[in-house]
Amino acid sequence: MSRLILFNKPMNVLSQFTDRGSPTKRATLSDYIDVPGVYPAGRLDRDSEGLLLLTDDGRLQARIADPKFKLEKSYLVQVEGEPSASAVEQLARGVDLKDGRTRPAHAETIDDPQLWPRDPPIRFRKNVPDSWLRLTIREGKNRQVRRMTAAVGHPTLRLVRWSIGDWSLNGIAPGDWREVPV
Known part of the structure; x- marks a missing residue:
């Protein structure tokens, strides 16, 4: 077994x-x-x-x-700034990366998921807000989620894969x- x-x-x-x-x-x-x-x-x-x-x-x-089996992978992503509706829509449609366009994804803003503390902690910056996204993809390009959020102007601060299938x-x-x- x-x-x-x-x-x-x-x-x-x-x-x-x-x-x-x-x-x-x-x-x-x-x-x-x-x-x-x-x-x-x-x-x-x-x-x-x-x-x-x-x-x-x-x-x-x-x-x-x-x-090729297209198993969904969902991530909770803390990003720098507050993504606009158009930035979230860009993530959902797919973004152009150096190694090609990403497949469409499910992307949404979410409330702080109240996860465990990270070690080391995320650097807090008083003048730069952060927010959370849930991003679900069906592919696995190298550092894809980080590159996707950066491509829409919101660098990833923390990345937690929550589920696979x-x-x-x-x-x-x-x-x-x-x-x-x-």
Whole structure:
């Protein structure tokens, strides 16, 4: 029977079990998960937080990670400034990036989701407001969400992947994981 683990990856943790090529020791999945034979299905940047799925099933791993299956990934995104309705509409229609136009996405402004504190905290600037978006995409270009918000004039301050398909972070604290039936 296949195993599937939902992990709430903290900020500054690599989405791999070893850290090769760095002179300093960086946190990896092995600091949090001691389950033999599972591997990440996709990636989540070191400076991003949230849901990372791990499995021991190669076909399931491919189905989760491969963009051709168009599995939705939803992100809670704290951005600099207050995006206008037209900026949110641009995100929804797709934006032009250096490596091509993004597919249409679901984009909406949301209230502060009252997440756990981030370590290190977001830099507070008294004269620059921030706000939150929920962005749901069906592709996975490198650092796509960050590049999309920057393209519409609102750089990302904090990025939390909340869900992948039907799996979500509900009830999983940062650094914790839960195994679920496949």
